[in-house]
Amino acid sequence: MKILDQTHDQFADAFRRRYGKGTYYSTAVYRHVMKTGKTAFYGLEPFTRFPELAGQLESDLVLSPGRLVKQVSDGGVVKFVTRLADDLDIESVIIPMFKRYTLCVSSQVGCRMRCRFCQTGMMGLVRNLTAAEIVGQVFAARHRLGFDVRNVVFMGMGEPLDNLDNVVQAIRVLADQRGLDIARRYITVSTVGLTDGIGRLSRFDGPPVNLAVSLNAPNDDIRSRLMPINRSIPMAALKEALQRYPLAKKSALFMEYVLIQGINDRQEHAGALARYLSPMKVKLNLIPYNPAPGSDFNPPSAEAYERFHAWLVAENVFVRRRGEKGGRIMAACGQLGGKNRP
Numbered sequence: 411m412k413i414l415d416q417t418h419d420q421f422a423d424a425f426r427r428r429y430g431k432g433t434y435y436s437t438a439v440y441r442h443v444m445k446t447g448k449t450a451f452y453g454l455e456p457f458t459r460f461p462e463l464a465g466q467l468e469s470d471l472v473l474s475p476g477r478l479v480k481q482v483s484d485g486g487v488v489k490f491v492t493r494l495a496d497d498l499d500i501e502s503v504i505i506p507m508f509k510r511y512t513l514c515v516s517s518q519v520g521c522r523m524r525c526r527f528c529q530t531g532m533m534g535l536v537r538n539l540t541a542a543e544i545v546g547q548v549f550a551a552r553h554r555l556g557f558d559v560r561n562v563v564f565m566g567m568g569e570p571l572d573n574l575d576n577v578v579q580a581i582r583v584l585a586d587q588r589g590l591d592i593a594r595r596y597i598t599v600s601t602v603g604l605t606d607g608i609g610r611l612s613r614f615d616g617p618p619v620n621l622a623v624s625l626n627a628p629n630d631d632i633r634s635r636l637m638p639i640n641r642s643i644p645m646a647a648l649k650e651a652l653q654r655y656p657l658a659k660k661s662a663l664f665m666e667y668v669l670i671q672g673i674n675d676r677q678e679h680a681g682a683l684a685r686y687l688s689p690m691k692v693k694l695n696l697i698p699y700n701p702a703p704g705s706d707f708n709p710p711s712a713e714a715y716e717r718f719h720a721w722l723v724a725e726n727v728f729v730r731r732r733g734e735k736g737g738r739i740m741a742a743c744g745q746l747g748g749k750n751r752p
């Protein structure tokens with residue numbers, strides 16, 4: 411019986427059909443599994459009188475869609491690799507944020523967007539992850555590795571809006587208060603800018619999640635060179651879709667700008683970027699490019715990075731420095747890939 415891809419209500423329906431028992435029992439099971447990661451039910455209150463049901467449940471529940479095969483850390487950042495049932499590997503990254511943790515999850519094995527600065531993009535798309543495989547990453551980080559994950563960002567391998575049905579189901583499960591209980595305001599979906607997907611995400615039930623856009627360029631010319639998707643969805647169409655996205659109270663759109671030496675790092679680029687972002691309510695993350703083996707690109711020098719940051723501040727852009735946390739373990743932006751890479 412599946413649980414990781416089920417909201418509480420879906421699980422309760424399936425439980426009733428299978429065992430003929432109501433929510434008094436199914437809620438106890440759902441809470442116990444999702445909040446503790448354990449599947450031993452002997453001694454748990456509703457089952458003290460039904461030890462045979464407790465035993466049956468333990469053998470029925472399908473909990474893990476994969477197994478942890480590797481874990482590396484660098485300066486507090488932890489990358490772990492999950493091997494899925496079909497022997498493909500996915501990567502997830504745990505990033506410390508004050509006393510709690512942000513988990514960067516993968517949504518696909520590989521990615522079809524082929525952004526030129528990205529290791530995952532070099533793989534092409536292998537397959538979509540199921541909702542259980544997405545939720546399984548959070549489950550593993552919390553209950554197998556013991557990290558108190560509060561924020562979830564869909565910024566790992568894959569383009570989440572290219573796998574929207576499973577991503578939306580995973581968000582429903584993650585946000586279920588009777589289970590993992592990660593509030594939607596702490597969930598961020600990052601996209602290259604698939605406008606149809608942005609529209610569908612904005613109409614999905616319940617409060618909106620945060621939206622992040624991997625922008626990386628001040629104009630269509632540069633963006634199309636870095637990100638092939640821009641040839642079919644240019645920046646003006648993207649901006650229109652973004653302006654329609656419903657933001658949660660006190661929230662903003664997040665934009666990622668990977669600064670690459672000699673490509674998108676000039677003063678005129680900072681000015682054009684500021685004009686593009688106006689009048690949207692935006693928080694821009696400025697990320698120095700992380701060099702990867704075989705890449706054509708180079709990272710900016712520390713001075714070039716600071717200069718670009720200062721130009722954006724002078725243009726009144728809300729810009730935040732984002733370091734290269736995790737760069738040494740290939741866990742930084744655009745560096746996930748691992749063994750599935752051809």
Ligand code: SF4
Nearest residue numbers: 521524525528531568
């Ligand atoms: S940056 Fe994101 S969307 Fe682009 S190729 Fe990499 S994983 Fe895919």
